Amino acid sequence: MTDKRLFLLDGHALVYRAHYAFIARPLINSKGINTSAVTGFTRALWDLMQSQKPTHIAVAFDLSGPTFRHKMYEPYKANRESQPEDITTAFPYIMQIVRGFKIPIVTAEGYEADDVIGTLAKQAEKEGYTVYMVTPDKDFGQLVSPNIFLYKPSRQGNGIDIWGEKEVTENWQIKRVDQVADLLGLMGDSVDNIPGLPGIGEKTAAKLLEQFDTVENLIANASQLKGKQKEIVEQYAEQGLLSKKLAIIDTSVPIQFDAESFNLDPLDRDILSAVFKELEFRSLAKQILGEDEEGTPAPAPASRQGNLFDDQPAASSAPPVKTTSLSAHSVAEHDIYNTPHDYHLVETPEQRAALVALLGKQKHFCFDTETTDIDPNLADLVGMSFAVKAHEAYYVPVPANRAEATAIVMEFKALFESEHIGKTGQNIKYDAIVLKTYGVEVEGHYFDTMVAHYLLEPEQRHNMDYLSETYLKYKPVSIETLIGKKGKGQLTMRDAPLEKVKEYAAEDADITWQLREYLEPNLKSEGLETLYETIERPLIRVLVGIETEGININSAFLEKYSEELNAGILRVEKEIYEQAGVHFNIGSPKQVGEVLF
Incomplete structure (x- = not known):
């Protein structure tokens, strides 16, 4: 096989991402179930399968118990809020859908999905596979190699990002991908509650690594630093080393890549039909399973003129017609052919x-x-x-x-x-x-x-x-x-x-x-x-x-009012730039966030 492409999906990260993508306007079905996470995850999975045509695929999920990182550092991820109830409700459906696609689910007791993906990626690379780690988490950048890529799914129509070594190093402003762990060790990670060194942000961490290469070398040469920075590195040296260990993705999980079990097989229509029907996924069912599984429907029974115009009994007294155009995944149970x-x-x-x-x-x-x-x-x-x-x-x-x-x-x-x-x-x-x-x-x-x-x-x-x-x-x-x-x-x-x-x-x-x-x-x-x-x-x-x-519009008034509004906007923009002390794109949430915070 010349085309050997393995896609490893970070299940939990993709589920959370799908849920919060609809947080302003959640998708609620007629049963009151929030289907945002299931819809988003399923659509992302199907889009990937259609656009990338993987030869092999698997989904890794986190298990509920503690991991080796919790033993190293008890407060690890302790700052995270409890899992939203809607996501808890969504997971059993997502598991059914993954099984319906006949995609293996991989987990390992005591390890996170990151570690499972890292281990399988490195093993598959040795067997000649090109591996794509499907996740929005940039921390996976430390695993990137000439044959392992970070595949970041599209968000809000912006398209996918595929990062190789060049993209990782340029994004983090580092020399090598393994320095991602060093960077996180210095700056910490508030999402996972990795402490890092107090007062050291991303830009400062990148500059320190440019000079000292690793956390260990920085600590060994702390005497070359000056002032408060020297004091922080010396005082929190052990915390920096621990933070780096917490950030390193373990690629020696006791799990084995099995090419045959990771093959992309034909989906199980029965499982998917049942889940899609229960969740009322009309569009996804039509897109993935097709409109009509049952073949061409029987012709509609001829309707007779009823008792409005003659004395014949209405056809509604006849027994139901048993043929139907309904597919197995249909939310409906009746149509014109069986009613x-x-x-x-x-x-x-x-x-x-x-x-x-x-x-x-x-x-x-x-x-x-x-x-x-x-x-x-x-x-x-x-x-x-x-x-x-x-x-x-x-x-x-x-x-x-x-x-x-x-x-x-x-x-x-x-x-x-x-x-x-x-x-x-x-x-x-x-x-x-x-x-x-x-x-x-x-x-x-x-x-x-x-x-x-x-x-x-x-x-x-x-x-x-x-x-x-x-x-x-x-x-x-x-x-x-x-x-x-x-x-x-x-x-x-x-x-x-x-x-x-x-x-x-x-x-x-x-x-x-x-x-x-x-x-x-x-x-x-x-x-x-x-x-x-x-x-x-x-x-x-x-x-x-x-x-x-229709309605009458005073176009002259509206044109004049438009000029007044435009002048007002320019005046407010000027005031914003003066108070911020810098020019930036007011329409960009990212740039506004950088100015405010």
């Missing part, structure tokens, strides 16, 4: 009149529009769908001719403009604007499932597919199955077969109706009904008006 439903195509004037009569008897109904554009002011209607109970819905196609389309919409005008009949929708603002362009004002009580969910779970996503899979355990028909994937060959809604459009559009109204049945009681039980009724619901109507009519 009894009765979706009606409403094409004739007589059928539309019957539907209008049915809707007119309701206290509220759900509706949705199918259009040609995501901008409601530019969109043409393709059709309208309606629902008044679960698993049954109606689709009214609308022709491309504007006059003919408007005539059909007018048949429903009295219904939409009735203040006595409530209207339910998912992002109902869009549908109200579309109908407004056809001369219809949507009146009555609005219930918007998207807004309701925003009030209940502001940090989560609010699109219909997410809500349906999460709360109804139902996976809606994908728009791509209707019009194809994006590109030159993609159809429009008007080009798609009418029967498929009917199933897709009616399903939207059906799902939205069911979501109202789930979300409305929760608004009440969580004490959010007043907030919805007094602020959010009235605001929808205001936004419909604003987005339809």
Whole structure:
């Protein structure tokens, strides 16, 4: 094998890094579990596997017990806060995911993951491997060699950093990579509670090593120093030597590199499917496992015209269809192929009149529009769908001719403009604007499932597919199955077969109706009904008006105000530079930190 590349992952460091990357806006699923650490770790692992194509791989984790460093120095890492509960919850899932990828987990009693990685890296190097230590921890720089590299994962889209000997020595301002341990011995490490020498920072430590090469040689020649620095080195000599020992990564751990067991094998789809499903990892599951494991789904069962227009029994009384398009990792358990439903195509004037009569008897109904554009002011209607109970819905196609389309919409005008009949929708603002362009004002009580969910779970996503899979355990028909994937060959809604459009559009109204049945009681039980009724619901109507009519802007005033703000910014910047006594990039948190601290 000519391409022998081993990637050794610092498990704990990557997990903590993933958790804190989302600390300002954690990823919480519908079960209330913080999945930030699991998501970040899994995505980093998968990105590495896809971009670097390692031939061999392993993940090292710290064990919970004390290490040899604690025996050398009892306060070692004693300043660290206890592990966050969310990370403790995440670890069992992360272990399952690593096993699902069939990646070996390596640990050693009495040693840290750093030591395990260092030992395996040196052993693999002797066997002709190029080794990448995957960690954000710069301390690993002491292990770098012509065949061992420090692989620092990307952060906030900045890309990966791969450090060889040149990068390590330049970053630390030292001559050799083994001096990393000497540097840490002098300056200490507050993260690991390594004391170092009091008053010796990174820059001073680098200068001392440039002159004396090692901690031992510095102590032996302390007489060449002057003043306070001489006093510190002489007084804390033993502490400096101990700090260096604590900083050295042990490469003689009783563990053996086994090339065969570190091979990158095909992943275990069953394990990953189960974990992804439990954690509701839709995007990751699709990316890693693929959308459809089960092959092409069986065609949707034909829907009959139900009892609105004839005396035939509704299809909802039939037994469930057992075929499904759902993959094993899907959060949902149901879809259109295994769920009894009765979706009606409403094409004739007589059928539309019957539907209008049915809707007119309701206290509220759900509706949705199918259009040609995501901008409601530019969109043409393709059709309208309606629902008044679960698993049954109606689709009214609308022709491309504007006059003919408007005539059909007018048949429903009295219904939409009735203040006595409530209207339910998912992002109902869009549908109200579309109908407004056809001369219809949507009146009555609005219930918007998207807004309701925003009030209940502001940090989560609010699109219909997410809500349906999460709360109804139902996976809606994908728009791509209707019009194809994006590109030159993609159809429009008007080009798609009418029967498929009917199933897709009616399903939207059906799902939205069911979501109202789930979300409305929760608004009440969580004490959010007043907030919805007094602020959010009235605001929808205001936004419909604003987005339809537009707003007037005094551009001359804004230009003048912009000049005033710019002058104010320059004045404040000048004051900052005067007080700081140095010019720096105010927009850089790193530079601001250096100036302040």
